[in-house]
Amino acid sequence: MSNTLQRKAGRPNKSVLSRELILAAALDVLERTGPEDFTMAALAADLGVKTPALYHHVGGKKEVLAGMREVISDRIDTSAFGTRPWPEAVSRWARSYRAAFAAHPYAIALLATLPVAGAHRTLTMYEAVAAGFRDGGWPEQLVVNNIVALENFILGSALDAVAPADMLEPGDFADKVPVFNAALRARGRTNSCAPAADQAFELGLEAIVAGMDARRSVHPRA
């Protein structure tokens, strides 16, 4: 993309690349190529540059992936924690979290398993959420465990949101799994017209938040 005039060797008058530019392009390219073909070469080509040029701005492919995750993390909305009661605030945060990753379907598969050490923007998100829990009356020792448990559900759901819709289809194995197959057919007959993955997410979110909320009142403010 961008300017595709062939460039000669040697330093250009005005720098063509930057870390920010590379990360933005990376999110674009990934969704166009899929995780399989997301290569440093494809990223460079999109930026109108040869592959080794990237290494002047990022340490390698791992750093590109970590940076992409930071960009996505930055878009998670934690604003409800100041203004809404805990159950609603945490639900809004969870939806925003899942949506931020669902906006980059292929990113989830690539980033979910990546260590986040020293990710400042991600830590900033945790700070807002932790404050929301504290203000919601949670005892301090339970805050992190609850956040992690919710995050496990959210990330698992984000992975599920990307999975092919027919992933659970038994095919010609259907007669071997009659109960499951019948339940799969019945799922299509719900009132909701939302995608199946969204239904499962909302149902699970409601359950886990309600379950946590019930437990919260057992451990009062202090």
Place this chain on the structure above:
Amino acid sequence: MSNTLQRKAGRPNKSVLSRELILAAALDVLERTGPEDFTMAALAADLGVKTPALYHHVGGKKEVLAGMREVISDRIDTSAFGTRPWPEAVSRWARSYRAAFAAHPYAIALLATLPVAGAHRTLTMYEAVAAGFRDGGWPEQLVVNNIVALENFILGSALDAVAPADMLEPGDFADKVPVFNAALRARGRTNSCAPAADQAFELGLEAIVAGMDARRSVHPRA
């Protein structure tokens, strides 16, 4: 490993490889090498064979990964569904599910994002779980959505179980996230001596199962 005598070209008297042998070795090799260095070459070397030999028994690396997942899936215990009340049965299944993957830490990262189309042993597990839900009194349309929601939580938790323990550590960024940092310190002061990931899993499991159970009684047997 195994017999490392150099073999000549040409068909051996007795076949050295089989699909089962390859998959068993794959799980071993993966945990020894890590996901980064888990290559077809490393797998072949472990089996005392040259890389191309593998292609007589499996279609490629993707098929090896899918096969590994099937082997792991097969170890998930669904037996509690016949004998225990729903909340306990589903909790036992969830723990066994997470444990099966936690036994192969590196496998989770590699397999979590893999499509499961046509995975017979995985479908057999779903059949047992679906029957457990039906017998537990769940309306048919909710069965699959509930299973998927639980699975999202379980897989997310399995990913978390593999993450480095210091993953959330703010380091020298600690003073920028005081509330979160304090909560992280308080987490260490719980009664439980279980690993942090286990605590979060158990807490979330209790919440989600309790939340679902409360909802189940709203939709009575039919």
Place this chain on the structure above:
DNA sequence: ACCTGAACACCGTTCAAGT
């Protein structure tokens, strides 16, 4: 049928050479 050996088109990364 089932193994080896050689080959192919890639990959991420390094680095000297140019401006």
Place this chain on the structure above:
DNA sequence: ACCTGAACACCGTTCAAGT
């Protein structure tokens, strides 16, 4: 400082040649 071009050690996969 920041780009290109050439090179390196790999990767997964294919296939002819051997038994």
